[in-house]
Amino acid sequence: SSYRLRDALHPLWQSELTVSGGTRQSPINIQWRDSVYDPHLKPLKIHYDPTTCLYVWNNGYSFQVEFDDSADKSVIMGGPLENHYRLKQFHFHWGAINEWGSEHMVDSKVYPAELHLVHWNPVTSTSFEEAIMENNGLVVIGVFLKLGAHHAGLQKLVDALPAVRHKDAIVEFDVFDPCCLMPSCPDYWTYDGSLTTPPLTESVTWIIKKTPIEVDQNQLEEFRMLLFTSAGEEEKRMVDNFRPLQPLMNRTVRSSFR
Numbered sequence: 037s038s039y040r041l042r043d044a045l046h047p048l049w050q051s052e053l054t055v056s057g058g059t060r061q062s063p064i065n066i067q068w069r070d071s072v073y074d075p076h077l078k079p080l081k082i083h084y085d086p087t088t089c090l091y092v093w094n095n096g097y098s099f100q101v102e103f104d105d106s107a108d109k110s111v112i113m114g115g116p117l118e119n120h121y122r123l124k125q126f127h128f129h130w131g132a133i134n135e136w137g138s139e140h141m142v143d144s145k146v147y148p149a150e151l152h153l154v155h156w157n158p159v160t161s162t163s164f165e166e167a168i169m170e171n172n173g174l175v176v177i178g179v180f181l182k183l184g185a186h187h188a189g190l191q192k193l194v195d196a197l198p199a200v201r202h203k204d205a206i207v208e209f210d211v212f213d214p215c216c217l218m219p220s221c222p223d224y225w226t227y228d229g230s231l232t233t234p235p236l237t238e239s240v241t242w243i244i245k246k247t248p249i250e251v252d253q254n255q256l257e258e259f260r261m262l263l264f265t266s267a268g269e270e271e272k273r274m275v276d277n278f279r280p281l282q283p284l285m286n287r288t289v290r291s292s293f294r
């Protein structure tokens with residue numbers, strides 16, 4: 037379908053093995069007026085243990101903060117979920133300039149960046165790697181970033197970025213509470229989708245927060261100083277690491293709010 041051609045031509049995914057005939061690919065443009073309020077959606081419950089934070093690393097697509105997921109210490113439940121899910125990692129997508137960068141859009145509005153908190157289902161899978169291949173094996177919470185006030189909680193992470201400038205660089209990051217990156221507003225949209233980078237598997241229940249968090253210009257510019265490339269290679273700035281929009285096809289986006 038059209039997304040395979042579009043992705044195939046896109047620099048970040050030109051070599052991707054597309055999920056052939058995908059019917060629930062991500063990201064999508066969330067049309068607010070087409071979303072359906074679902075009164076059965078519960079409030080999302082988030083319990084993150086800051087001491088489960090392990091390290092920050094540059095994986096060549098984004099920078100990623102990894103968590104100890106060997107027990108039910110940092111978990112989410114409620115919302116559209118039937119059971120609890122363990123936090124495995126969080127990462128971001130952003131643009132070269134503030135005019136674009138997020139993966140999802142709301143009524144075609146694009147944000148300068150988007151945070152993804154990636155969780156897996158320990159009830160139906162024995163590992164994250166297995167959950168990636170399971171239907172509804174994963175839950176990713178998406179939070180939009182908009183240009184505004186300095187974000188003190190994010191700054192601790194931004195200060196570590198120079199140490200992971202190159203692909204495969206890693207730095208210890210022993211205590212961090214991702215709750216500080218969550219907007220206080222409980223409202224969200226939810227829909228069934230996929231990973232937005234290879235293997236693009238259709239295993240994700242997406243929960244997209246309605247309200248963005250604010251970060252300042254310097255913090256966004258620090259993201260843009262990261263590199264896709266390893267030490268010693270010709271430098272390529274890590275920017276525009278977002279996937280193009282994918283067709284909604286036969287899906288409904290539900291909202292937790294009227």
Ligand SMILES: NS(=O)(=O)c1ccc(NC(=O)NCCCCO)cc1
Nearest residue numbers: 152154165176230231232233234235
């Ligand atoms: N952008 S996204 O949809 O949130 C996303 C999250 C995880 C992944 N893939 C991932 O974590 N793969 C890890 C491969 C197994 C090694 O642990 C790809 C995209």
Ligand SMILES: [Zn+2]
Nearest residue numbers: 127129152232
């Ligand atoms: Zn992501």
